[in-house]
Amino acid sequence: MFLWITSLSLLYISSLLGQIKGENDLSILDHLLKGYDRRALPESLKGKATPVACEIYIRSFGSINPATMDYEVDLYLRQTWLDERLKTPKLSKPLDLNDPKLVTMIWKPEVFFANAKHAEFQYVTVPNVLVRINPNGSILYMLRLKLRFSCMMDLYRFPMDSQVCAIELASFSKTTDELQLKWKETDPIVLYENLKLPQFQIEHWNTSLCKEKFQFGEYSCLKAEFYLQRSLGYHLVQSYLPTSLIVFISWVSFWLDIDAIPARVTLGVTTLLTISSKGSGIQANLPPVSYIKAIDVWMGACTTFVFAALLEFTFVNYLWRQKCKQRASHFRQTITNLKANITNSTNNPADQAKRDEGKTKMVFNGPPNEPIGITLTRLSAGANGGGGCSSSGGSSGGGNDHYVRYQLGDVPKASGIDRTCRFLFPMLFLVFNTVYWPYYIY
Structure with missing residues (x-):
């Protein structure tokens, strides 16, 4: 029982002493601040520039926007300097203050972020600011900020580009004769352990000192540069793969019949409009730069392939229609010759046609005992109908002609062009990819 009472008494006394020490520390601080002039720099009486060591802890790094060429960072800015006016051995421990x-x-460095577009100070749930005063007069000043920095990007290789984005911290009102900014000797830039960027990877970073000269004087500044490499996965899925499939679909036209005009026109126009719409969607998220980007080369090549497939059909269809006109002319001439020969000869019309056969060949598939009058009537109807064409190279004399197949030559030139393009277009697209990817990646 006695030991229990003794232990409680000791605990109470120790807590009371701690409270007294805490009150004494605050009283000591109040005594130091009575004659403290926050307008004067710590080293101003010595005629020296006050050195301030800076450190940045980055909590989040993201929202890199190529359209506006900026990015957002949530960071802790830590500044350390020595102020001998606050040096006292009476402090029992470092004193932390977060009361605005x-x-x-007390005096604090007047610094600003030179390349910041927008800045927000964090107030949730309390003002995110801390001042730690050490017994030796060393001051730690830390505050949390959310900033949007400008980053001048070179989009020549977009989306296989790498960018260098910087954070610039500079003195606002004190020249180099009064204030010298420097980076902390060890780990001046610290990234959050689980920090991940949606489209970029931070390869490395470096820090450097700089000076800004104005008409008022020379000012100290710090620069931290982050080397970012864009990840290609998103653009492969959202841009390159869909446009490649659209190009592949446009090649289906080469496997359709020449006379399948509605199907081939619809396929060509639809793929051309789709690739144009996809290109517009990609450009909407990019700034209107004056140079050609890697994605522009890709979209231009894909659009060219789709448009060339449509032009190929137009050319093939033109050749096919010209062949039809020649076929109809030869057909009419053959009918005229048959009529003249039948009038002066008793030979079979098929035998007479064989004697006139050169480039033109006519094959009769009708009944062998069909009367000559009926044959001429049927052939004349076919001639008046224009000698219709089909994609297989055959033509029928008219809607009621089921017995005559008319051919001109062995293989139509239009079908040969289609067969050539079935292999030519994929080979050209493969050659383009062989040149495109190594050039922009390496």
Whole structure:
């Protein structure tokens, strides 16, 4: 029982002493601040520039927007300097202050982010600011900020590009004679352990010192550069794969019959409009730069292949119609010759046709005992009908002609062009890919 009471007494006394020490620390701080002038720099009385060591802890890094050429960062800015006016051995431990009113009572470096477009100070749930005063007079000033930085991007190799985005921290009102900014000697840039970017990978970063000269004087500044490599996976799925499939679909036209005009026109126009719409969607998320990007070359090549497939059908269809006109002319001439020969000869019309056969060949598939009058009537009807064409190279004399197959030559030139394009277009597309990918990746 006695030991239990003794232990409780010791705990109470220790807590009371701690409270007294804490109150004493605050009282000591109040005593130091009575004669403190926050307008004067710590080293101003010595005639030296005050060195301030800076460190940046990046909590999030993302929202890299190529259209506006900027990115957002959530970071902690930590600044350390020595102020001998606050040096006292009476402090029992480092004193942490997060009261904004107390923070404004001591001198702090007047710095700003030179390339920041927008900045927000974090107030949730309390103002995210901390001042730590050490007994030796060393001051740690830390605050949390959300900033949007500008990043001048070179999109020549987009979306296989790599970018260098910087954070610039500079003195706002104090020249190099009064304030010298420097990076912390060890780990000046610290990234959150699980930090991941949606479209980029941070390859490495480096820090450097810089100076900005204005008409008012020379100012100290710091620069941190982040080397970013864009990940290609998103654009492969959303841009390259769909456009490749559209090009492949346009080649289906080469396997359709020449006389399948509605199907081939619909296929060609639909793929051309689709590839144009896809290109417009990609360009909507990019700035209107004056140079050609890698994605522009790809979309231009895909559009060219689709448009060439449509032009190929137009050319093939033109050749096929010209062949039809020649076929109809030869057909009419053959009918005229048959009529003249039958009038002066008793030979079979098929035998007479064989004697006139050169480039033109006519084969009779009708009944062998069909009267000559009926044969001439049927052939004349076919001639008046124009000697219709079909994609297989045959033509029928008319809608009621089931016995005559008319051919001109062995293989139509139009069908040969289609067969050539079935292999020519894929080979050209393969050659383009062989040149495109190595050139822009390496």
